[in-house]
Amino acid sequence: MQNIKEQIRKGYQELTTRQKTVAKFVIGQPKTIALHSAQKIGELTETSETTVIRFCYALGYSGYSALQTEIRESLLNSDEEEGPLKNYRDTTGELIGENNLIQRVMEQDVAFIQQTLSSINNELFTKAVDLIIQAKKIVVVGFRTSYSLANWTSLTLNLIRGDTSLYRGPIDDADSIIMEMDEHWLVIAFSFPRYASETISFVQAAKTKGVKVLGISDDELSPIGLEANVLLKAITPQPSALNGMAAIFSLLKALTTGVAAADWPKVQDRVRTYDGQSGFEFHIPTTESWG
Amino acid sequence: MQNIKEQIRKGYQELTTRQKTVAKFVIGQPKTIALHSAQKIGELTETSETTVIRFCYALGYSGYSALQTEIRESLLNSDEEEGPLKNYRDTTGELIGENNLIQRVMEQDVAFIQQTLSSINNELFTKAVDLIIQAKKIVVVGFRTSYSLANWTSLTLNLIRGDTSLYRGPIDDADSIIMEMDEHWLVIAFSFPRYASETISFVQAAKTKGVKVLGISDDELSPIGLEANVLLKAITPQPSALNGMAAIFSLLKALTTGVAAADWPKVQDRVRTYDGQSGFEFHIPTTESWG
DNA sequence: AAAGGAATAAAGCGTAAGCTTCATTCTTCT
DNA sequence: AGAAGAATGAAGCTTACGCTTTATTCCTTT
Numbered sequence: 001m002q003n004i005k006e007q008i009r010k011g012y013q014e015l016t017t018r019q020k021t022v023a024k025f026v027i028g029q030p031k032t033i034a035l036h037s038a039q040k041i042g043e044l045t046e047t048s049e050t051t052v053i054r055f056c057y058a059l060g061y062s063g064y065s066a067l068q069t070e071i072r073e074s075l076l077n078s079d080e081e082e083g084p085l086k087n088y089r090d091t092t093g094e095l096i097g098e099n100n101l102i103q104r105v106m107e108q109d110v111a112f113i114q115q116t117l118s119s120i121n122n123e124l125f126t127k128a129v130d131l132i133i134q135a136k137k138i139v140v141v142g143f144r145t146s147y148s149l150a151n152w153t154s155l156t157l158n159l160i161r162g163d164t165s166l167y168r169g170p171i172d173d174a175d176s177i178i179m180e181m182d183e184h185w186l187v188i189a190f191s192f193p194r195y196a197s198e199t200i201s202f203v204q205a206a207k208t209k210g211v212k213v214l215g216i217s218d219d220e221l222s223p224i225g226l227e228a229n230v231l232l233k234a235i236t237p238q239p240s241a242l243n244g245m246a247a248i249f250s251l252l253k254a255l256t257t258g259v260a261a262a263d264w265p266k267v268q269d270r271v272r273t274y275d276g277q278s279g280f281e282f283h284i285p286t287t288e289s290w291g
Numbered sequence: 292m293q294n295i296k297e298q299i300r301k302g303y304q305e306l307t308t309r310q311k312t313v314a315k316f317v318i319g320q321p322k323t324i325a326l327h328s329a330q331k332i333g334e335l336t337e338t339s340e341t342t343v344i345r346f347c348y349a350l351g352y353s354g355y356s357a358l359q360t361e362i363r364e365s366l367l368n369s370d371e372e373e374g375p376l377k378n379y380r381d382t383t384g385e386l387i388g389e390n391n392l393i394q395r396v397m398e399q400d401v402a403f404i405q406q407t408l409s410s411i412n413n414e415l416f417t418k419a420v421d422l423i424i425q426a427k428k429i430v431v432v433g434f435r436t437s438y439s440l441a442n443w444t445s446l447t448l449n450l451i452r453g454d455t456s457l458y459r460g461p462i463d464d465a466d467s468i469i470m471e472m473d474e475h476w477l478v479i480a481f482s483f484p485r486y487a488s489e490t491i492s493f494v495q496a497a498k499t500k501g502v503k504v505l506g507i508s509d510d511e512l513s514p515i516g517l518e519a520n521v522l523l524k525a526i527t528p529q530p531s532a533l534n535g536m537a538a539i540f541s542l543l544k545a546l547t548t549g550v551a552a553a554d555w556p557k558v559q560d561r562v563r564t565y566d567g568q569s570g571f572e573f574h575i576p577t578t579e580s581w582g
Numbered sequence: 583a584a585a586g587g588a589a590t591a592a593a594g595c596g597t598a599a600g601c602t603t604c605a606t607t608c609t610t611c612t
Numbered sequence: 613a614g615a616a617g618a619a620t621g622a623a624g625c626t627t628a629c630g631c632t633t634t635a636t637t638c639c640t641t642t
Contacts, residue, residue, distance in 0.1 A: 006415065009511040009522060016619060027511060031367045035360075037599060048621045053601065064600065065628090069326070076322045076366060101552065102416055105545040106408045110401050113537065117397045125393060145446065148439035152536065155436065243548075245443065245540040246404065253534055254396040261392065307589060328629060339591045344631065355630060356598095 004030070004070060011059055018047045019055040026055075026071075034072045038064040108237070112247035115235040120251070128230045129258040131214050132157065135186035138164040139177065141202050142190030148245070149190045149216070153252055157188075160260045169198055174205065183210035191217045191224035192236065192244075203227050216251070218244070295321070295361060298350050309338045310346040317346075317362075325363045329355040399528070403538035406526040411542070418521045420549040422505050423448065426477035429455040430468065432493050433481030439536075440481045440507070444543055448479075451551045460489055465496065474501035482508045482515035483527065483535070494518050507542070509535070 008023050015023055025045045026033055033041060042049040053064050061067045132138065138157060142150030147168075154166035167177065187206045191199050200223045203213055207227065215228030218236045225231050234251045236244025299314050306314055316336045317324055324332060333340040344355050352358045423429065429448060433441030438459075445457035458468065478497045482490050491514040494504055498518060506519030509527045516522050525542045527535025 003412075005511050006412070006522075009516050012512060012517050018620070024512060034367060035363055038601090039599075042621090049600085050602090050621055051619090054620090072326055072363075076325060101549055102411055102413070102542075102545045103408060105548050106404050106541050109537070109541040109544065110404055113397050113401055113404075117394060120393050122393070145443070148443040148446075151442060152436070152439040155439075243544055245544065246400070246537045249536040249540055250397050250400040253400065253537065254393045257396050257534075258392055309590070329631090330629075333591090340630085341591055341632090342589085345590090 004067075004074065007059055015055065015058055018045075018051045019058055021045050021047055022052055022055040026067075030071050030075060033068055034075055108243075109246035112235050112237070112244055113250045116233075116247045116251055119233060119235060120254075124230060124232065125254070125258070128214055128232055128255060129262060131186055131212055131230060132161070132188075132255070132259050133262055134184075135212065136163065136182075136184035137180075138186045138188060139167050139181075139206070140164065140188045140190075141167040141199055143169060143196035143198055144194075145245075146190035146192050146196070146199070149248060149252065150188075152249070153188060153190075153256075156252075156256050157259070160256060167202060174202060178202075178205050178209060181206055181209040181211050183212070185209070185211040186214060187211050188214045188216065189224050189228065191215065191222055192248075193218065195223050200224060200227065216248070295358070295365065302350055306346065306349055309336075309342045310349055312336050312338055313343055313346040317358075321362050321366060324359055325366055399534075400537040403526050403528070403535055404541045407524075407538045407542055410524060410526060411545075415521055415523065416545070416549065419505055419523055419546060420553060422477055422503055422521060423452070423479075423546070423550050424553055425475075426503065427454065427473075427475035429477045429479060430458050430472075430497070431455065431479045431481075432458045432490055434460060434487035434489055435485070437481035437483050437487070437490070440539060440543065441479075443540070444479060444481075444547075447543075447547050448550070451547060458493060465493060469493075469496050469500060472497055472500040472502050474503070476500070476502040477505060478502050479505045479507070480515050480519070482506065482513055483539075484509065486514050491515060491518065507539070 005027055008027060012020065012023060022041070022045050025041070032044065036044075038052045039049040041052045045052070056062075056064050056067045059067070061070075138161075140150045140154040140157070142153075150166055154164050157164040165177075167174065185206075187203055189199055189203050203215075203224065204227065207213065213224075213228045213230075215224040215231040216234065217224050217228075217231060218234060219225060220231060220233060232251060232255070234244065234248045236247060296318055299318060303311065303314060313332070313336050316332070323335065327335075329343045330340040332343045336343070347353075347355050347358045350358070352361075431441045431445040431448070433444075441457055445455050448455040458465065476497075478494055480490055480494050494506075494515065495518060498504060504515075504519045504521075506515040506522040507525065508515045508519075508522060509525055510516060511522060511524060516524075523542060523546070525535065525539045527538060
């Protein structure tokens with residue numbers, strides 16, 4: 001399967017307009033190819049049998065039959081060799097080796113997500129959501145590894161509720177930002193090993209103005225943990241959080257989803273506005289929209 | 292499938308000796324039926340094409356084609372019904388009860404990770420790792436949602452192999468960066484909906500200098516997919532990738548782990564140095580840092 | 583053991599589906 | 613705007629595969 005998709009991707013630009021239509025169809029629903037004739041695919045794609053066959057030639061196949069056979073084989077083989085569920089179950093016997101590296105790494109992430117999930121205190125989580133919803137303005141802060149977390153959180157919260165900004169360190173003027181703060185503001189601080197001192201400094205300075213602090217960390221007793229009004233803890237591999245991003249993002253997604261769910265109509269409205277910007281489409285992309 | 296097996300079981304006693312041989316074969320490896328002609332099945336069962344066809348009649352089918360079609364459909368449909376795809380269909384606009392929200396969100400992420408895992412082609416993955424290892428210099432690019440991905444990747448790759456920088460958009464001088472490039476450079480480009488046009492422009496400009504491009508996207512046919520030498524696909528919820536970060540980070544972790552594993556002693560050395568640093572002068576790598 | 587009958591496989595037939603050709607439409611470039 | 617060329621789809625051609633017929637083998641029964 002992957003071979004076929006890869007082949008289509010490589011040759012895509014050389015295809016004609018109608019052939020691109022067929023290409024998208026093949027990638028989108030290979031099963032239909034496996035089960036139906038070239039003529040039928042012509043109908044379904046609103047092209048013609050001929051175009052479908054020529055699409056096969058363009059990809060280097062000897063004809064529709066060849067493509068169909070390969071798709072059938074790959075669909076059925078993948079079924080047999082590596083069902084995703086099966087793979088993820090048998091983590092005990094661990095042969096390392098290049099081959100199943102991806103599998104192991106991802107399984108590890110699944111495990112961290114599940115641990116994080118089970119360690120989350122529901123009451124705390126609700127408090128965190130409330131903090132976000134009720135804040136007048138939000139400032140997100142996080143450096144190094146945590147910067148990507150902060151960046152994403154800022155972006156997403158700005159989309160779903162607005163009034164959120166990202167403090168990016170000395171580039172921004174911390175003093176003037178802090179000056180504006182009051183007790184209705186919220187600072188969301190990310191702090192994972194190795195804990196950046198700038199984060200904690202910023203939070204401490206902000207607290208003098210009475211802001212609320214939502215901390216997200218791997219440890220209740222981390223520097224941020226001690227400063228925060230509410231602390232959400234994500235389980236990550238030690239010592240570095242470099243490898244725990246999946247679990248943290250999963251937690252963040254839960255958080256943002258919680259915020260979104262609490263004020264859904266407003267969020268939908270915002271998303272629509274965002275959507276309308278600059279001619280990009282928010283839904284499944286088609287080549288037409290890519291120009 | 293179950294229908295077919297049931298049908299065989301019912302009629303089994305009435306079958307002739309050779310037909311029973313065929314019956315056992317069909318139950319044992321229906322996939323082979325799905326993929327091969329009646330003649331071939333005749334050979335494999337050491338009976339004959341004729342017997343295979345008469346076996347179909349005996350079960351009440353109109354012929355071999357009918358049996359084959361039904362087997363194909365049932366094999367592929369079962370794939371569809373209980374596939375993880377179903378899980379994520381109903382998540383988009385639905386209001387979720389507060390109580391199990393965390394759980395549901397995280398389970399969804401687990402599902403996406405598993406899908407990504409099962410859709411990854413090992414060969415492509417290895418190629419991606421090789422590209423990274425063999426590159427002289429690496430530039431990472433990604434905007435909006437993808438910026439956090441790019442940022443993290445840049446940070447991490449710089450740690451484990453060095454010579455990696457992040458292109459942050461017009462802040463950096465794209466022209467002078469691109470000027471330096473040659474065919475030993477690698478550009479890692481992130482592109483998720485809504486696809487930022489800056490990313491594709493940068494990549495296209497870079498390609499004129501002969502650089503290699505590693506694309507990471509949600510769609511083989513996305514703008515980046517078409518430009519990339521190697522494309523890794525992550526499964527994310529549609530329409531936006533906002534909610535698919537966990538799966539993408541999981542993929543990235545696999546990638547970086549792959550790179551690290553390939554040159555482990557050197558990486559360990561680097562990490563020691565990084566940890567030994569006092570203070571926090573390690574900064575987000577930018578193109579300036581080469582100046 | 584021989585005859586009748588069922589089961590089987592080889593050979594030939596027919597049809598569905600893939601493929602090719604050609605006329606028409608759409609694009610692009612001057 | 614017009615001409616040259618590419619892309620497209622309809623109609624006819626070809627082949628592969630399923631199916632039928634027929635000859636052979638194997639089993640059963642007396």
